[in-house]
Amino acid sequence: MLSLKDIRQYISGLAVAEDDNVYIGKLDNKKQKSIGVYSRPSSGPANIAIGGLECTTYETKPVSLLIHWNKSKDESEKKAFELYEKLRSVTSLTIGDTHINYLRLMVPEPQDVGSDDAGVYEYVIWLDFIYERNR
Template structure:
């Protein structure tokens, strides 16, 4: 299984943002990146033979880039992360090899500002990875 904390640690290795978190953070600091579970779509993909015969799983996440009060700097920071994701090679997260990374948006999506005027952008990704027996 890959958790949001595992993904946060991987994103941290891409050297984007000063503060990385999962879940809700009431007092978000500038230059923060948040990792959230994204609602899945469609049904469960399972091989004939059931879960034991299924070799892959998917983790759908939303990456929030909560940057600062400068729209241009926020766009640049978000695009920098997006570009790194476009060029990523050979990823392993929590001992699971990532076979395929699907960028579900064509570029970081501008979602405006929070209640304090800090600009935010979102990137949606799906991580397809090799399943392992869970204890």
Template structure:
């Protein structure tokens, strides 16, 4: 099984953020990436029987960057492209078969109450069950 903390730790090897977190973090620092469970509707898709070789994990990545809209967008698009093109990924010793980006580009969610720009990337990881 892959946990949010595993995704957070893996992101440290593929991004240039200064801070990483899961769950709610008060007083978010600039150039942070937060990893959250992505709430989706409907029943999860499963293979027939107990012998399924894969599972999925859906996450929302929040880039809480800085007070410059252009720099925030650039950081989000760089991460998006990294996720789109990366190969041979392992997270917590699980082989990642597919990284599915659930939107065609990062989602601009505006600024927080301190004027820091934020963007979201929604991702579904298909990974090897052990």
């Protein structure tokens, strides 16, 4: 199983934001220059190979990354693209003891979602972690 906690650690290791500013779940009073790691709902059928779970070799973890940066549109956009480019440039990845077969970016670039009530600009990146299933 690939957990959000493991993905949070991976995203923190990319050094786009300080470790204390990368979080999972809800963070009250979001700090500026932070990244949130969330599960993303998915739809459609489960991927189960012919022969059942014992023959199924991979799982998919859909994730949404919220880049909650600052009140500068330009700086916020640059940070969102910095993270996007780091994800797009991955050539090999293991998170914890889980081998990631594929990072599927589900948007062509970070999506501008405007600013929050405090005027802090936010961007979202949707991606799927497709990983080897522990059998």
